[in-house]
Amino acid sequence: MAEMLRLATAGSVDDGKSTLIGRLLYDSKAIFEDQLEAVERTSRERGDEHTDLALLTDGLRAEREQGITIDVAYRYFATPKRKFVIADTPGHIQYTRNMVTGASTADLALILVDARKGVLEQSRRHAFLSSLLGIPHLVLCINKMDLVDWSEERFEEIKAEFRAFAMKLDVSDLSFIPVSALHGDNVVERSANMSWYEGGSLLHHLEEVHIASDRNLIDARFPVQYVIRPQNQTDHATHDYRGYAGQVAGGVLKPGDEVVVLPSGFTSTIAAIDTADGPVTEAFAPMSVTVRLTDEIDVSRGDMIARVRNQPHVGQDIEAMVCWMGEASTLAPGSKLAIKHTTRWARALVKDLQYRLDVNTLHRDHDAPTLSLNEIGRVTLRTTQPLFFDEYRRNRDTGSFILVDETTNNTVGAGMILGPTEP
Amino acid sequence: MTTTYELSHLRALEAEAIHIIREVAAEFERPVLLFSGGKDSMVMLHLAVKAFAPARVPFPVMHVDTGHNFDEIIAFRDEIVAKVGARLVVASVQDDIDAGRSVDPSGPRASRNRIQTATLLRGIEENRFDAVFGGARRDEEKARAKERVFSFRDEFGQWDPKNQRPELWSLYNGRTAPGEHIRVFPLSNWTELDIWQYIADEGIPLPPIYFAHKRKVFLRDGMWMADSPLIARTDADEVEERSVRFRTVGDVTCTGSVESTATTLEAVIAEVAATRLTERGATRADDRISEAGMEDRKREGYF
Numbered sequence: 001m002a003e004m005l006r007l008a009t010a011g012s013v014d015d016g017k018s019t020l021i022g023r024l025l026y027d028s029k030a031i032f033e034d035q036l037e038a039v040e041r042t043s044r045e046r047g048d049e050h051t052d053l054a055l056l057t058d059g060l061r062a063e064r065e066q067g068i069t070i071d072v073a074y075r076y077f078a079t080p081k082r083k084f085v086i087a088d089t090p091g092h093i094q095y096t097r098n099m100v101t102g103a104s105t106a107d108l109a110l111i112l113v114d115a116r117k118g119v120l121e122q123s124r125r126h127a128f129l130s131s132l133l134g135i136p137h138l139v140l141c142i143n144k145m146d147l148v149d150w151s152e153e154r155f156e157e158i159k160a161e162f163r164a165f166a167m168k169l170d171v172s173d174l175s176f177i178p179v180s181a182l183h184g185d186n187v188v189e190r191s192a193n194m195s196w197y198e199g200g201s202l203l204h205h206l207e208e209v210h211i212a213s214d215r216n217l218i219d220a221r222f223p224v225q226y227v228i229r230p231q232n233q234t235d236h237a238t239h240d241y242r243g244y245a246g247q248v249a250g251g252v253l254k255p256g257d258e259v260v261v262l263p264s265g266f267t268s269t270i271a272a273i274d275t276a277d278g279p280v281t282e283a284f285a286p287m288s289v290t291v292r293l294t295d296e297i298d299v300s301r302g303d304m305i306a307r308v309r310n311q312p313h314v315g316q317d318i319e320a321m322v323c324w325m326g327e328a329s330t331l332a333p334g335s336k337l338a339i340k341h342t343t344r345w346a347r348a349l350v351k352d353l354q355y356r357l358d359v360n361t362l363h364r365d366h367d368a369p370t371l372s373l374n375e376i377g378r379v380t381l382r383t384t385q386p387l388f389f390d391e392y393r394r395n396r397d398t399g400s401f402i403l404v405d406e407t408t409n410n411t412v413g414a415g416m417i418l419g420p421t422e423p
Numbered sequence: 424m425t426t427t428y429e430l431s432h433l434r435a436l437e438a439e440a441i442h443i444i445r446e447v448a449a450e451f452e453r454p455v456l457l458f459s460g461g462k463d464s465m466v467m468l469h470l471a472v473k474a475f476a477p478a479r480v481p482f483p484v485m486h487v488d489t490g491h492n493f494d495e496i497i498a499f500r501d502e503i504v505a506k507v508g509a510r511l512v513v514a515s516v517q518d519d520i521d522a523g524r525s526v527d528p529s530g531p532r533a534s535r536n537r538i539q540t541a542t543l544l545r546g547i548e549e550n551r552f553d554a555v556f557g558g559a560r561r562d563e564e565k566a567r568a569k570e571r572v573f574s575f576r577d578e579f580g581q582w583d584p585k586n587q588r589p590e591l592w593s594l595y596n597g598r599t600a601p602g603e604h605i606r607v608f609p610l611s612n613w614t615e616l617d618i619w620q621y622i623a624d625e626g627i628p629l630p631p632i633y634f635a636h637k638r639k640v641f642l643r644d645g646m647w648m649a650d651s652p653l654i655a656r657t658d659a660d661e662v663e664e665r666s667v668r669f670r671t672v673g674d675v676t677c678t679g680s681v682e683s684t685a686t687t688l689e690a691v692i693a694e695v696a697a698t699r700l701t702e703r704g705a706t707r708a709d710d711r712i713s714e715a716g717m718e719d720r721k722r723e724g725y726f
């Protein structure tokens with residue numbers, strides 16, 4: 001059974017990110033001949049010495065013309081062991097928004113540094129954002145090892161420096177791999193040039209890293225998305241059918257489980273868990289299923305089904321880290337926004353901006369009046385309706401929300417819940 | 424047996440697509456699913472059926488009909504739509520030509536592919552659809568690699584790559600003002616191989632032109648084009664009979680076939696897995712126009 005691994009990549013300009021991704025795609029045969037031909041042609045026209053694999057991952061024309069990547073681009077490749085989805089994001093400071101977007105669903109973050117330059121401010125920022133977004137696995141690829149004579153000493157130096165910084169972050173699994181993206185060393189095959197390195201290649205690591213237990217399997221959470229009622233008068237089998245469709249957001253659900261429906265607080269028992277392929281004996285994230293209850297109670301979209309003895313926080317006062325993404329507006333105390341959390345929409349009032357975080361130094365500025373594009377801060381929100389939430393650290397699905405500008409309808413903020421506001 | 428709580432990648436992709444389809448049904452007033460009878464739209468419809476079972480799919484399907492179809496496709500389309508019990512809306516390119524809203528291109532390389540954008544947008548406007556499901560995938564083409572799952576279109580149906588909403592977690596923002604709409608791509612994260620494997624796993628029926636069959640074809644720009652009264656040939660074009668299959672079911676005039684002996688799904692999958700040409704590069708004459716061809720057409724409102 002091939003699992004899916006989502007990874008987010010980040011690196012400063014010219015660290016070799018595009019070359020590395022190009023090589024992963026090329027060596028795993030995800031590149032087709034016509035794409036390669038187009039890239040070879042462009043390289044020739046530009047007078048490059050060798051085929052520039054970086055061109056494989058360049059997208060829109062504006063980017064081709066400016067020679068930079070400006071948005072999140074998704075790439076796909078597969079090996080017999082796994083299918084990989086790469087969210088490729090640019091490293092410039094003004095694109096924190098894109099990095100946060102790409103990181104939001106990632107299982108693993110791949111951060112590149114140039115072996116000659118070592119850990120730069122940008123590398124630290126990428127590591128911080130990865131940890132803020134709760135990416136469970138972080139891999140630091142130390143690239144261009146060919147330009148430092150494949151030096152073990154240099155590798156160890158960078159490793160130690162990065163480790164010292166990562167101590168300040170919440171990173172549970174950190175790995176270091178010395179590579180040469182250009183020549184392919186330690187990308188797919190282990191390198192003959194660095195016999196001192198005892199770990200596996202990057203691809204080997206991506207194939208083997210254990211991700212199944214990263215999901216929350218403890219706290220059963222089922223946000224109701226859609227109520228299925230066939231209302232077919234002639235079909236007796238489905239005449240009285242009433243099922244609650246949704247995607248499991250945590251824990252394991254089983255028929256017979258005693259559950260509570262929020263916000264009503266009514267309790268019932270799971271009668272069955274249906275899918276179009278028939279009933280299942282258990283459901284876990286990220287399965288999309290339809291839950292039926294033994295009692296006829298009023299349940300609608302935006303409600304949350306949880307276990308009676310393990311319920312999420314229910315409340316209207318929330319503490320969260322927010323990354324502001326609005327281009328034309330800022331976040332300030334008093335701002336009113338639409339908020340989407342699981343399958344529930346409400347309105348939110350910004351009660352307080354406690355501090356703005358400098359993503360490079362982690363310094364907290366308690367006097368900051370606003371958050372503008374690409375800025376991150378700790379915010380206190382009051383919502384018009386109760387939300388049913390967990391800490392983002394505990395559950396990325398029930399701990400996250402987006403903020404939407406009510407006049408432009410643009411998504412202007414991404415939030416990670418710290419917990420209920422202390423009274 | 425111990426449970427590991429792992430989902431295979433195909434089941435994870437299916438769960439994601441069903442989640443997206445249900446979000447749209449819950450949050451939009453007038454969604455529609457674009458349906459051509461091609462393999463991607465068959466997978467889309469199949470997922471929509473699964474998302475709402477045992478109830479019916481709660482939105483209609485729309486076919487943008489260029490009038491330049493393979494005969495087999497229309498019969499197949501009607502049969503499937505009837506079986507699912509969905510309402511079919513047909514937006515016809517011929518109607519726009521007859522009404523003088525579009526000009527039928529002429530000449531040996533004429534194709535209605537480009538003018539179908541106007542028909543699609545008219546269909547959306549006339550029916551006041553506010554969400555339009557498409558089967559496009561990010562692996563198809565460079566400009567699509569950055570496409571959102573919920574892709575915002577202005578009152579003119581246009582796509583502006585610089586004016587798209589950030590998309591985080593699985594929290595989709597489908598809020599629009601009147602006249603605007605969202606294109607929704609639940610198959611964004613699927614690859615061509617995933618589609619084929621899913622079709623095999625789920626036993627999804629496909630029109631016969633996807634499998635190897637004998638057909639009169641001629642070679643144009645390295646592609647085998649069907650010999651059809653809809654395509655003007657030049658004297659230099661030599662027609663011969665070959666065993667071919669199609670990889671997409673577009674307009675006859677711009678959809679080329681590949682030589683193949685694959686008459687079963689398993690054989691097609693084996694060929695797809697071994698192929699070294701992307702689906703569009705191999706068989707879609709329209710995308711070869713320029714490297715930025717797709718990007719320009721997306722801006723105009725094409726998928």
Ligand SMILES: Nc1nc2c(ncn2[C@@H]2O[C@H](COP(=O)(O)OP(=O)(O)O)[C@@H](O)[C@H]2O)c(=O)[nH]1
Nearest residue numbers: 012013014015016017018019054144180181182
């Ligand atoms: N010597 C050497 N050069 C590399 C390596 N990886 C990338 N480069 C070169 O570094 C430059 C920047 O690479 P690119 O992939 O475009 O960087 P990006 O901006 O991070 O995407 C290019 O000229 C690459 O050929 C490497 O491992 N060794």
